[in-house]
Amino acid sequence: MNSLSNSVTHHLSAKDSILKQVIAEVDWPKIISTGNVFHDLMSCIVEQQIHYRSTKKTFAKLLAKASSEELTVDNFAEFEEQALGDVKLSMKKYETIIEVVAFFQEHSPDWSGMSNAEVREVLGSIKGIGPWTIDMILLYTLERPNVFPAQDYHLRLVIEQLYSVDAKRITSEMKKIAKNWAPYQSFGVKYLLAWKEANKRRKQ
Template sequence: MNEKVQLSQLSIPTPQDFSFAECLKHLMKPEQEWLYRVIDNSIYKLLKMDDELILFIIEWQPGNIIVKFPLTQPSTIQVKKVTTFISEWFDLEKDLRDFYELANNDPILRPIVQSYYGLRIVGIPHFFEAISWAIIGQQINLTFAYTLKKRLVEKYGESLEYEGNKYYVFPSLEIVASLTVEDLKLLQFSARKAEYIIGIAQLILQGKLSKDLVLKQKTFEQKHLFLTSIRGIGPWTADYVLMKSLQEPTAFPISDVGLHNALKKQLNLDRKPTMAELKELAMNWEGWQAYATFYLWRSL
């Protein structure tokens, strides 16, 4: 992907079927989100790279994402890291022509895709953050999940202030790995979730779990099995992480409540679809289950 630094500014070309407006609407929905801000149609995001906190602002010009660095001139390596992060965040490398062709021939997806055309899976490139967020959200409502995440980030994440707003990065592996279960219970984490998150941070630090190790698995099924072998990562969490952090288009969180509610609405059912019905529907989305799920979530 081409990039050019000019006076602390970076330009990243986007695919023709990319809608910044639709992705922005998705990012604006969770008002409790603490790891980025949307201000006047611009996205403010803080990353830590090479022991340095880098704040950047994402804006849109037709055909390009414009990235501005208001506080620092990034190094060439940092520019590449930011470019990779943004590409993964908005799934810019994915060719969606086959998905749109499939969706336009599917009675459930067709109206949704037409309404939100250009939306891409807005991911969580940071692997540990993606796993932690999936674990935090297990079996609790979304509002409380965001509350727990906010407490964790405020307590243990590094921060930087710019124009009166505070920006945070997700707590580092080293910090989380050094915590005790009691530390997280003070933030109202359950003992089990605290054990899972601390244990996973330790595994990643030990080199026993990483994006690369997952990606080295040859098939989707092997990647899924590798993740579910880790304590705290069940099938839904594995699918969520594969979908949101590893850009796996076949990931399908079949037990997801939001997916069930979206299909209930689209099919005008007086009940949620059964697992058998979900599996049958998903056969029509083969290869693109993650995108079908993401668009169905958006329909809610």
């Protein structure tokens, strides 16, 4: 472990006894980010999941059909022609894709120079892009350290299970739990999701 991982695991373990047990069971959740906001937005729209967490690998298969490793505004037309037609997208999803393409054709934001709030404001201005998608971009693409996606379905299930939280109060209870993880909420999230996947493999 490096100095960051040591600081993170020490902090989370000291603040949350349940998370301490999780950390003891799973490896450091290392994810190699594309750093490509356009690419990851398209993954979220097409697959309803960011590709780092995808099990169906739909987006990866579409990229392969278009002979692309990474989606950009410049190669989107080729991707659309060769691969996108192979998936049945709702009109709402297709409209969101068009909005995203139009935005990136006109703008080249300096994401690294923006605060989380500024990223939320810019991405939230694109029609069809909601809070969950923005959280995924902050968490996985931009690798911000203190993001908590309270709307994430899988995270809600894990917290409900491990923390014995009442499903009727899940959102407020999740936020209380995650508040203790600051300034490393993102790592708490990734540890819990890594535990979920490891637990799933053990049961297979």
